[in-house]
Amino acid sequence: MRRYSVVIPIYNRPDEIKELLESLTKQTYRNFDVVVVEDGSSIKCEEIVNSFKEQLDISYYFKENTGQGFSRNYGYERSKGDYFIVFDSDCIIPPNYFEELEKALNEKFLDAYGGPDKSHPSFTDVQKAISYSMTSLFTTGGIRGNKKSVGVFHPRSFNMGISRRVFEKTSGYIITRMGEDIEFSIRIINSGFKSGLVENAFVYHKRRTNFGHFFKQLHFFGRARINIYRFFPSELKPIHFMPAAFTLFCAFTILSAIFSSSVFFICSGFLLLYSLLILIDSTVKNKSLKIGFLSIAAVFTQLTGYGIGFLTELKRELFKEKK
Incomplete structure (x- = not known):
């Protein structure tokens, strides 16, 4: 059984991470640990993280604010697993996520993978509309969750995994924001590693809750x-x-x-x-x-x-x- 490490960078979003951690406690595949990296938040989530210590193999770290890319590197360096997974803090993970991922990697190993995102029934109508927009074939959003996309699949860090070997060879992110996940994906592929989409390893991604925030994003x-x-x-x-x-x-x-x-x-x-x-x-x-x-x-x-x-x-x- 492959050992996974889940790295979650977070900045001032304690309520979001509670839902994410709750979803991780319901996983059917349990061979994973969780590394939460607080990126200099003024509203800390340490108390919430500690409340899950009996349910999850979880670690909490607080560091100065350096942005999400370098916070992921910080988490990678402290991870125990053979394979590192990154989730955005506004994701909810289906119970069979790791089971489906383990099955896919055993059938066809990938050095790096990305998974799609879907809308959860509990989302507001605006969130469901935003989720549709970002995943529909009528917009550019359909590209990243489409197995038939042209060219090599480039994972995105809201739902992305890399092997330990990838991190050791690439040293992770070299920019911390503004396209850091795309740059990292390109460099992984250019280094000769195999990348692909794991279609069944999807997450429920909340994204933004109103159109103003969505526009800014x-x-x-x-x-x-x-x-x-x-x-x-x-x-x-x-x-x-x-x-x-x-x-x-x-x-x-x-x-x-x-x-x-x-x-x-x-x-x-x-x-x-x-x-x-x-x-x-x-x-x-x-x-x-x-x-x-x-x-x-x-x-x-x-x-x-x-x-x-x-x-x-x-x-x-x-x-x-x-x-």
Whole structure:
């Protein structure tokens, strides 16, 4: 039986980690320990972590704030297992997660893996709409949880695992925020390690609870993609420009109302058709018309947030090169 170590970096979110730890106590596969790394929080979760000491093999560490990437490295260095797993603190883990992961790695070993995320029945309608937006094939979010994605699968750190050997060879994260997980995944693959998706090792990911926070998160993701370009220029693909193109198209549609009603009618027709597809797809998948309409708002928030962040950071990069 493979020994796993779960590393959880956390910053000012004690309520979230309680739900995560509760879900870990219900695992059918028990050969794992948990390392909680408090990243300089002003609202500590030590008391909550200690309340699970009789149910889990768990350790708590408090350190100065250095960001999530370096906090994961800190946790890796103190882990006991053969295989390290990272979860975001806003995840809930299904009871058979480790059982499914162990089965998958025994059938086809991966040096690094990532798993998809899904919406939990207890989530609010807004959270379910955001989850739909981030995982739907009608948006860029469907790429990372899709086994048929083009190219090698790049794990994301909300639900990601690496072997001890990967950490020893790569030394973990070299940037702590702004695309740190993408950079790490690329470097793992470039080092010759095998990476892939474990489809049944999914988590319930809460993400953000309102569209304002969701927009800020995706704006940061868009900036992060340009930051990855600074490390690996060849990793900036045409697909990464799609949210920016969508954002510019939306802006053009609004402006067209001023100078050409026919152009506005055509452009708004495309956006209306796109919205209708999202409405139908989300309504069927979530069995809720309300979530279907909220999903339209979530998709537009996701794409424009990412697009504006992408264009903002791209402008900085181009201006820097020109200067």
